[in-house]
Amino acid sequence: MTELLRIEGLTVAPVAQPERRLVNNVSFSLKTGRTICIVGESGSGKSLTALSVMGLLSPALKRTSGSIVFQGQDLAGFSNLAMQDIRGKRIGMIFQEPMTSLNPVLNVGFQIGETLTCHLGLTGKALKVKVGELLEQVGIPADRANSYPDEMSGGQRQRVMIAMSIACEPAMLIADEPTTALDVTVQAQILRLLADLKHRMNMGMLFITHDFGVVADIADDVVVMFRGEVVEMGSVEQVLGKPRHPYTRALLDCVPDAEGRKPLKPIDYAWLNEVSA
Amino acid sequence: MSDIILSATGLTKTYQQRSGRFGFGSTVVKALDNVSLQLKQGTTLAVVGESGSGKSTLARCLLQLLPLDAGQVIFEHVDLATLRGDALRAARRHLQMVFQDPFASLNPRMRVGEIVGEGLLIHGMGSAAERRERVLRMLQRVGLTAADMLKFPHEFSGGQRQRIGIARALVLEPRVVVCDEPVSALDVSIQAQILLLLKELQQEMGLSYLFISHDLRVVRHVADEVVVMHHGRIVEQGGVEQLYSDPQQEYTRNLLNSIPGRHRAAEATN
Numbered sequence: 274m275t276e277l278l279r280i281e282g283l284t285v286a287p288v289a290q291p292e293r294r295l296v297n298n299v300s301f302s303l304k305t306g307r308t309i310c311i312v313g314e315s316g317s318g319k320s321l322t323a324l325s326v327m328g329l330l331s332p333a334l335k336r337t338s339g340s341i342v343f344q345g346q347d348l349a350g351f352s353n354l355a356m357q358d359i360r361g362k363r364i365g366m367i368f369q370e371p372m373t374s375l376n377p378v379l380n381v382g383f384q385i386g387e388t389l390t391c392h393l394g395l396t397g398k399a400l401k402v403k404v405g406e407l408l409e410q411v412g413i414p415a416d417r418a419n420s421y422p423d424e425m426s427g428g429q430r431q432r433v434m435i436a437m438s439i440a441c442e443p444a445m446l447i448a449d450e451p452t453t454a455l456d457v458t459v460q461a462q463i464l465r466l467l468a469d470l471k472h473r474m475n476m477g478m479l480f481i482t483h484d485f486g487v488v489a490d491i492a493d494d495v496v497v498m499f500r501g502e503v504v505e506m507g508s509v510e511q512v513l514g515k516p517r518h519p520y521t522r523a524l525l526d527c528v529p530d531a532e533g534r535k536p537l538k539p540i541d542y543a544w545l546n547e548v549s550a
Numbered sequence: 551m552s553d554i555i556l557s558a559t560g561l562t563k564t565y566q567q568r569s570g571r572f573g574f575g576s577t578v579v580k581a582l583d584n585v586s587l588q589l590k591q592g593t594t595l596a597v598v599g600e601s602g603s604g605k606s607t608l609a610r611c612l613l614q615l616l617p618l619d620a621g622q623v624i625f626e627h628v629d630l631a632t633l634r635g636d637a638l639r640a641a642r643r644h645l646q647m648v649f650q651d652p653f654a655s656l657n658p659r660m661r662v663g664e665i666v667g668e669g670l671l672i673h674g675m676g677s678a679a680e681r682r683e684r685v686l687r688m689l690q691r692v693g694l695t696a697a698d699m700l701k702f703p704h705e706f707s708g709g710q711r712q713r714i715g716i717a718r719a720l721v722l723e724p725r726v727v728v729c730d731e732p733v734s735a736l737d738v739s740i741q742a743q744i745l746l747l748l749k750e751l752q753q754e755m756g757l758s759y760l761f762i763s764h765d766l767r768v769v770r771h772v773a774d775e776v777v778v779m780h781h782g783r784i785v786e787q788g789g790v791e792q793l794y795s796d797p798q799q800e801y802t803r804n805l806l807n808s809i810p811g812r813h814r815a816a817e818a819t820n
Contacts, residue, residue, distance in 0.1 A: 457764065457805065457809060458600065460810065461807070483738065484738075484810060486809065486812075487811070490812075491814075529745075529768050529771035530770070531770050531809045531811070533770075534770065539740075540739040
């Protein structure tokens with residue numbers, strides 16, 4: 274397994290307040306064929322970490338230090354134009370809201386095709402065939418290429434988003450809460466589809482979620498973030514089974530279990546500050 | 551056997567939906583199709599279902615916030631549909647609701663003290679000083695302070711806003727509280743706090759909860775009894791232990807099997 278992505282000492286802060294570190298000294302690496310889950314509460318910095326990799330940070334924020342090495346190249350030095358050649362081609366992306374990520378006035382076939390024309394120069398008949406293949410890969414009949422987003426369910430739209438993200442056979446897929454807006458049965462289908470595609474296309478997957486159930490389902494490795502920092506990192510068996518950091522343990526104590534009724538224990542932040550100091 | 555505080559029989563509600571290319575056609579959507587349930591005094595009845603299953607319509611119909619096409623809602627031996635005006639308002643004092651979105655359900659132009667005290671004012675409960683005292687006690691009970699009474703909703707976090715929403719519902723000392731997805735917008739650590747708070751308040755005030763949720767893990771934790779809805783119908787209902795350990799219907803089994811964390815989606819690597 275080759276190393277696909279290595280993040281080292283990544284720090285992100287508002288341009289106006291460089292001392293307020295929203296992401297603080299984050300380091301981890303992802304290998305080909307593996308899935309790494311970043312898990313944390315809102316404001317923990319998990320989405321900012323993913324946006325940094327894609328070079329999509331808001332102009333008000335800045336990567337103040339650290340390196341992001343993808344397939345041996347440090348993306349930090351890349352211009353926006355150079356990043357455009359990476360995004361969508363070598364790194365695929367899926368976002369949370371399949372309702373708002375698609376353009377409502379273009380049919381889904383066109384939107385999947387755009388990526389292929391843009392990055393691979395496909396047009397005409399070849400493009401049409403490839404779009405059909407992609408739709409079938411994500412479990413949608415090829416003739417639905419002419420459908421508009423509003424004619425599809427939430428799960429189907431997320432499948433379309435996935436088809437777009439894998440169109441150029443990227444080496445890595447970044448999925449930011451891709452199932453959060455979906456019903457639980459649809460969520461299970463989408464997770465299975467992503468795991469299956471990752472396996473077949475031998476991609477590395479960076480998966481962001483706040484749901485420990487989803488982590489248990491899909492992760493090989495887990496990174497737990499809290500207040501912008503990585504507090505714990507390890508295999509899914511270790512982090513969920515034998516968590517070492519008090520924050521991870523406290524967070525797991527908050528998660529209700531479908532198997533039985535264990536007492537919920539809300540996080541005592543005063544205690545947490547004490548033990549992590 | 552505990553007493554039945556709220557019971558519904560044969561609830562039916564249909565919507566006309568525009569359809570066809572330019573919306574000239576219309577189709578009838580059955581949001582509730584002959585739904586019957588019973589809530590026992592002091593217990594929690596959870597209604598679970600996916601989007602579009604009719605669970606939120608059910609909540610609104612139970613509280614007479616939406617008119618029913620057919621069916622009957624009996625609260626403390628009175629048919630709510632027969633009540634009008636003052637009598638209905640008086641009954642509603644005992645039927646309160648906690649909403650899903652703590653950002654949308656609090657008026658941004660009102661101070662927290664006014665938001666929580668408005669119900670007392672409407673129902674003419676107590677003098678101004680007494681009302682203020684009750685609002686303060688309720689806010690303190692849900693973990694807020696006297697100083698918070700003068701603040702506006704935007705000054706609070708999501709979890710604190712949900713506490714305000716709970717205080718608003720409970721300051722009237724209702725008998726039944728309908729909680730419509732009360733924790734689904736919250737982080738899991740905050741979710742745990744709110745679930746514990748709701749449980750404590752239920753015991754202290756003898757409340758009966760109708761708890762609407764799509765999260766089967768949360769329902770497993772809070773419910774005494776569970777109703778599973780799909781396409782406006784009840785597919786299965788029963789005690790929480792029995793329903794989770796031995797579901798009778800294919801739909802329920804499928805739903806329970808989809809709970810994340812039970813089956814690895816990822817194949818074994820290497």
